[in-house]
Every structure is written in C-alpha cells, then in structure tokens.
Amino acid sequence: KNEVEQSPQNLTAQEGEFITINCSYSVGISALHWLQQHPGGGIVSLFMLSSGKKKHGRLIATINIQEKHSSLHITASHPRDSAVYICAVRSGGSQGNLIFGKGTKLSVKP
Amino acid sequence: NAGVMQNPRHLVRRRGQEARLRCSPMKGHSHVYWYRQLPEEGLKFMVYLQKENIIDESGMPKERFSAEFPKEGPSILRIQQVVRGDSAAYFCASSSGFGEKLFFGSGTQLSVL
Numbered sequence: 001k002n003e004v005e006q007s008p009q010n011l012t013a014q015e016g017e018f019i020t021i022n023c024s025y026s027v028g029i030s031a032l033h034w035l036q037q038h039p040g041g042g043i044v045s046l047f048m049l050s051s052g053k054k055k056h057g058r059l060i061a062t063i064n065i066q067e068k069h070s071s072l073h074i075t076a077s078h079p080r081d082s083a084v085y086i087c088a089v090r091s092g093g094s095q096g097n098l099i100f101g102k103g104t105k106l107s108v109k110p
Numbered sequence: 111n112a113g114v115m116q117n118p119r120h121l122v123r124r125r126g127q128e129a130r131l132r133c134s135p136m137k138g139h140s141h142v143y144w145y146r147q148l149p150e151e152g153l154k155f156m157v158y159l160q161k162e163n164i165i166d167e168s169g170m171p172k173e174r175f176s177a178e179f180p181k182e183g184p185s186i187l188r189i190q191q192v193v194r195g196d197s198a199a200y201f202c203a204s205s206s207g208f209g210e211k212l213f214f215g216s217g218t219q220l221s222v223l
Contacts, residue, residue: 031209033212035214040216041199041216041217041219042214042216042217043201043203043214043217044214045211045212045213045214048211048212086152086153088153093155093166093168094158094165094166095141095158095205095208095209096141096143096155096158096166096203096205096212097155097158097166097168097169098145098153098155099155100152100153100154101152102151102152103152
C-alpha cells in the first residue's frame with residue numbers, strides 16, 4: 001500500500017463545477033504539499049501546509065492531522081485548471097525529501 | 111527574476127553514455143533538490159544539496175548516479191553508463207531555506223536509446 005494515496009485518479013468536470021481532490025497518508029508528517037503539473041510537464045507548488053486551511057484565489061487546501069487527510073478544492077473550475085494535481089508529504093526526512101502521491105488527473109470541459 | 115532553470119530540456123543518450131543534467135536555482139536560493147519521474151509513476155526524491163554539500167542522498171541509486179552543487183555554477187546531476195531504465199523526467203527544485211516553498215524547474219526529459 002502506498003504511503004500517500006490520492007483519489008480520484010482521474011476526474012472530469014464541467015466548467016464552473018466545484019472540485020475536490022483527496023489525499024490520505026499513513027505516516028506521521030511535518031508538512032504536506034499540493035503541486036500542480038501542467039500538460040507540458042512543468043510543476044508549480046500550490047500550497048505547503050501543516051495544519052488548518054489555506055486559500056489562494058479559487059484554490060483551498062485543508063488538512064486534518066488527526067485523520068491523516070488533506071483535500072484540495074477548486075471553486076468555479078475553468079478549463080485552464082486542467083492538470084495533474086499531486087499531493088506530497090514530508091515525513092521525518094530532510095527538507096525536500098518528500099513522498100509523493102501518484103496524482104489526480106483533472107480535465108475541465110468548457 | 112528568472113525561475114529555476116534546467117537544461118537541457120530534452121537529452122538523448124545511447125546506452126553506456128554519460129548524462130549531465132543542469133539546474134540553476136532561483137536567485138538567492140541555496141537549497142537544491144532533485145526528483146525523478148519514471149513513466150506512469152509518481153515523483154521520487156533523489157537528493158538534497160546545499161552549496162558544496164550533500165545533505166540527503168537517501169533517494170539516489172547507489173551506483174552510477176552522483177550530484178553536486180558547487181560554490182559557483184549550477185547543480186549537476188550526473189548519470190554514468192546510462193541504461194534504458196534511466197529514461198525519465200528529472201526535475202530540480204530550489205528553496206531559500208528551511209521550511210520554505212519549493213520552486214520547480216521545467217524538468218529534463220532523458221531518453222536512453
């Protein structure tokens with residue numbers, strides 16, 4: 001079983017829909033990252049959090065340390081949000097030594 | 111203010127050749143991280159370097175792979191005697207310090223023929 005599990009693997013939505021991507025982990029962590037990988041391959045760090053909730057524009061990330069679970073929400077989704085969203089955790093290793101989920105491929109249709 | 115620069119973008123090597131991948135961190139960043147993304151697999155941590163020091167190489171294969179981050183110049187990931195299984199996308203990221211956000215490069219796609 002992977003230490004970081006994401007669901008769903010694939011997600012298709014209509015423009016304007018509210019989207020939720022889930023991440024569950026089985027190890028103790030000091031930080032959790034949400035990353036966005038564009039179709040061309042480039043990776044952008046969206047959030048780094050260790051507790052509570054963060055918001056940036058239409059993106060919201062939450063984490064529940066007790067339940068070992070994090071969610072990434074996208075409000076008013078748009079076709080340009082189409083990408084692979086990756087959850088990664090830092091678990092006792094050095095900074096940057098992250099354990100990655102396999103990603104959720106999101107496709108937003110106009 | 112350029113971001114993290116990786117080159118080359120694409121690198122083709124024949125089995126047995128050497129591959130050198132370069133990463134210039136963002137200005138002011140002294141922490142560099144290398145990751146590998148194999149086809150149809152998730153990203154995997156390889157190595158964490160600060161200027162002139164390897165901090166954590168727990169994700170590096172024991173043989174053929176090495177990394178450096180000299181006082182001057184980019185960080186280099188070196189793969190000797192490449193094999194087909196080394197074909198992957200290699201990403202570099204940098205940060206300014208402990209607990210800081212990571213900034214990723216566009217990656218180098220290595221293809222071994």
